[in-house]
Amino acid sequence: MKSHLALAAAIALAAGGHAAAHHSFAAEFDATKAIRVTGTLVKVEWTNPHTYFYVDVKDDKGEVVRWACESGAPGALSRRGFKRSLLKLGDTLIVDGYRAKNGANLMDARRVTLPDGQVMVGASAGDGGPQ
């Protein structure tokens, strides 16, 4: 419960309720399509204006589908304790967020659960997305 409260507080802190991000959450993602993706981390781009990490997920037919997970800028993630070094290729990640409006295999990674159970906030600070 404590970690969940901390997560909620961190999301609220990051989002802040005031449009502030590089672009609006609502311009790219569909807030009615909350999804969970569980997959193997295969690539990390610790870059501006957003970090991206990519996970390979087996679909219902057993085929591997690659999902791109968009998160905040490196500086913002780092300052909240979400460090590049926490993402290790080959790890299984559980990523909760919202799917891109255009139907691509791209999601806004608002909550990332690492193999050891640590929960990281991936939301872009102040993008107006769900808190």
Added chain:
Amino acid sequence: MIGRVTRTTLAAVACAALGAVLLAQERPMQLDDTKVPKGRPAPRMANGKPDFSGYWKGTTQTRPGGNIGKDLPGWKLPLTPAGEAALKHNLTATVDPEAVCIIGGTPRHNASGLPFEVLQGANKIVFMYWYSYFRLVPFTAGLKHSDDPDPSFFGEEIGRWEGDTLVIDSIGFKDEKVWIDENANPHSDALHVVERWTRPDYNHIHVDTLIEDPKFYTRSFTYARTWALGEPDEQIQEYSCSENNVDAAHLGFGPGPIRADGTRGYDNPAPLPPPVPKK
């Protein structure tokens, strides 16, 4: 003695732990202004003018954020028919210019939720923004606008002092790839902006803005805002906007839905899946 050493050691350990926690926290991008101390006099330059230098953060009292119509009833902007058409164009045929690394410009940066930093000299003032943009405003006495300024995102900016108020008068704006605020409202190349900056006390900076644009707005309107001072060790940091702009290919036109409270975003988002149970 042993007890004192132990207490000192414990205190040091506690401070170190607290420091580690603080370092791991993301500092808020906005401050609750009711908790910001007031009344300490503003610092002054050697010439006696107020010094606006500092790292400035928006406050949670600024509502709706990102909306240049914040101070108008119902946030209703006085658009002309041409302005209505320009808004429709922005909503249905343009992506957010800032999202593709184009300068937000004036007055959009003053409606942004992102902090900004000011450095002030004797004859110039620099506003530095996240995304690695800056505007440099001269306020040497006697400056006048040019007859035919090159269009730009911040416009041709002329500063002057009126007592303790720094007045920045700007004309010569671009009319393409510009949104006047986060909600995709428009402006034309006829935009004229007059900002009146003050530092009411040490911890606050304030702007009163007059916005005129006879092509897109039937009358002038105003936008006022106050920011609060960040911590001394906070500053603008590196941000290379076009390094890896994967999202640009996935952005829809316009800002997406606008909430009932005048901000961009969804009113009733679906909840995320429940958190993963602890092992």
